[in-house]
Amino acid sequence: MRFKLLLVLLLLNTVLFAQRDRYIVSGPMIGHTELRSAKIWVEFKPEVRNIMVLYREKGTRTEKEVAFVYPGQNPYFNIAFYELNDLKPGTTYTYDLVSEDRQIIATGDVTTQSLWQWRNPAPDFSFITGSCAYFNEPPYDRPGRPYGGDSSIFQTMAKEKSAFMLWLGDNWYTREVDYYSEWGLHKRASRDRSMPVLQDLWKAMPHYAIWDDHDYGFNDGDMSYPFKKQSRDVFKSFWLNPSYGNSGDGVYSKFTWNDVDVFLLDDRSYRSNDDMADSVNGKPNAEKQMFGKEQITWLKNALLQSKTNANIRFRIIATGSQVLNPASPYDCFRRFPAEYND
Template sequence: MQKTTLFLSSFLLSCLSMAQIVSGPMIGHVEFRTATIWMHLEDSIEEVTVQYIESNLADRPAQQVKVKLPGGEFNTATVHLTGLEPGKMYTYYVYVKKGPAIAKGEVRTQTLWQWRTNPPDFSFLTGSCNYINESKFDRPGRPYGGDSSIFATMAKEKADFMLWLGDNWYTREVDYYSNWGLMKRPATDRSQKILQPFLQSMPHYAIWDDHDYGWNDADKSYPLKKTSRDAFMKFWANPSYGNKDEGIYTQFTWNDVDFFLLDNRWWRANDNWWDSSNGQSNPDKTMFGKEQIDWLKNALLSSKSNRNINFRIIATGSQVLNPISTYDVFRKYSKEYEDFIQFLQEAKIPGVIFLTGDRHHSEIIEVKNVGMYPLYDITSSPLTAGTHVFDQREKNNSYRILGVDKYQNYARISISGTGKERTLQVSFIGLKGEIYNSWSIQAKNLNFTTSN
C-alpha cells in the first residue's frame, strides 16, 4: 500500500508539472549561501512559491520565497534562495497557489574552503552549438540538428555545473526581425523534454554567440540587440549581465578557478571591416570593446591578487588564438588582440586559459608567446548542431595539440590536486559517454618565471 501511494504521488507530481511548467526548473548561479532557480511557467500563473530546506533536516520548518510573474507567453521566474549554509545539499519544492508541489529538486552550495583546506577537486561540463530542429522553419534538405540524446548523457555526469559557450539556441529567418521571434526561439528550444533532467541536474551558466544573439555573424549593428539581451536575461540565471544595460559579460568563482564570461557580439565590429592599412592596425575594429576590455583587465588584476586562485578561464564565443583560422578568431581584430596579450605579459597574469565554441569541431590550440608561458584555447563544439571534417587548410594545423571532428561532443573539465600541483584536465566526450581524447596542464606551467 505504501508503494502504491508513493507511485501515485510521483505520478501526480509529474502530471502537475507537465500541466504548469513549460521548462525547468533549472539551477542557475550558486554561491556559498545563495542559489538561483529558474523556470518557465504557463502564462496564467501569476505567482510561484519555492520552499527549501537542508536535505538531511527535512523534519524542520522550511524557508520560503514568493515571486510574482510577469504573465504572458514568456512567463519566466528567477527565484533566489538565501540564508543557506556552505557545502550543503538543499531540497526545494515549487508550488502554485494551494495544493501539492508541482516540482521538486536539489541544489548544493559551494564549499567554504578558503584559508581552511586545500581547494576541493571539481569538474564542470561545457559545449556550444545546440540546434533543435523545427522542420517548417529550417533550411530544406537534411536536418541540421543532430542527436539530442547527448543531453541525457550529460545529465548523468557528476559535474558541479555546466557552462554553455554560445549558439545555445539557433535563431533563424523567422526569428531575426521581431521581438517576439527572439523570445519564441529560446522558449521553444528550452521546452524540449530531453533537456529537462539536464537543466535540473546541475547549475548552468552561459555566454552567447551570433546565433543566439541575432543572425549569422551578427555584430554591433544588429537592430534588435536590446531584445536579444532581454531574451538572454529572461532565459538564463547568470550572476550579472554587463554594465549600464549593455552586454552580457560577467564573472564567477568556483573553488580555485575564476571564470570570466565575455560578450563577443554587443560591441563587435563587422568581421569584414579592414584590420590594417599601410602596416597600421585599425583601432576601430574591436571584438569586445573598450568598456568590456577595461573591465576584464581590472578583473584579472583583482584575480591575480587572490592567492587562492590557480586558474583564470576566459570564455567567449569565438576562438581567440588560432593563427590559421579562416573564421572570426579574435586575433583577426589585431589591435585589440595584441593590446590584450601585451597586458597579460606586462601584468604577469598567471593561469590564463581560453575556452571557446562556435567551430563545430573541438580542439586545443597552443600558441607560444615571447615573454610569457604558452597560451591555450580549448574549443568545444558541437552539442547537437551539424558537424564537419577539418578542411584542408586546418587539417594539419601545427598549433593544434588535439582535435575532434565529425562527431557531436561536449567537454568535461576537471581540476584536481593540491597547491601549485593543481591540474586541469580536458576530456572530449561523445553521445554515449565515450571519451574521444584528453589533455591536461598543471597550474605551475601557466606561470611567469624569472627567465621571462
C-alpha cells in the first residue's frame, strides 16, 4: 500500500512539473507578506492568459479565487502579480495556479505573520540574506575566466526554514549588451530569474530586495545613469516590495517582521560619482552623496517613527554598498563623509 501511495505521488508531481513547464517561465515567487495578505509573482510564457489563483487555509477545502493581474509595468514579458487578501494571521495557506481549463499548473504554501502584539512575546525567527548572483551566459561574459560558476547554494537556501530572504543587491548582473537597452535590462532580469536552480527558493519563503550597481545598470553606476528610470521599472516588475521610493523616484522601502523593522536603502538612484572629491578645502564635500537628502530625511523620520513603536526591539538597515568596513576602498560609505558623519 505504501509503495502504491508513493507511486501515485510521484506521478502527480511529474504531471505537475510538466504542466508548469508548459505555462511558466519562472516562479511562483512569494513577495511581501503581512498578517492578512500576501503577494505572489509569476512570469508566464508569452501566449499564456487568464491564469487564476485559488487559495485556501491549509487542510481545508473552502477556496477563494484571485483573478489574473497584469501589473502594467513590463512591456516585454508576461508577468503577473497576485494578492491574497482576507487571510488569518499566523496561518498557512495553500495556493494553486489554475488554467482556464481548470488544470493545476503550480502549487505552493504561504504563511502569514502572527498577531502577537500586546498578546504574546514576539516569535523568534531567522532569515537568510545574500547578494552578487552571477549566472553565466558565455556569449556575453567577459573573455577569460568569468564570474559565476557553481550556483548550488540556492538549493541549500531553499531548504532552510527561514521567515524570508533578503536580497542585498547585484541580484542579477547586467552586461554591456544590456546597459543602454530597455529590453536588455528586462531580459537580463527575466533570464536570471528563470534559472532552474532558483525555482525552489522563490516559492520557499517571501523575498525582499534592494539593488546595487550591477542590477541597477553598469559597474559603479550613479545618479547620471541615463536608464535609471527604466531600471527602476525593471525592479518594480521583478520584486514585490511593500513600496518603491517616493514620488516616482528611487526604490528604498521598509518592512516589519515580528519585532524587527528592516529599512531598505537605495544606494544608486541619488549617488554621486565615486570619483567626486571626498572633501573640499579640508572639509567634507556636502555635494557628494550616496543616498541623497530626500532619502536620508525619510530614513531619519522612519527611524524616529520606529522608535515610538513599543513592539519594535530591533532595527536593520540594509543597502548594497559597504557601510561598516573601514578598510575597503571600494563602494564604501566612508568615501561620502558628509552623509557618513550626518
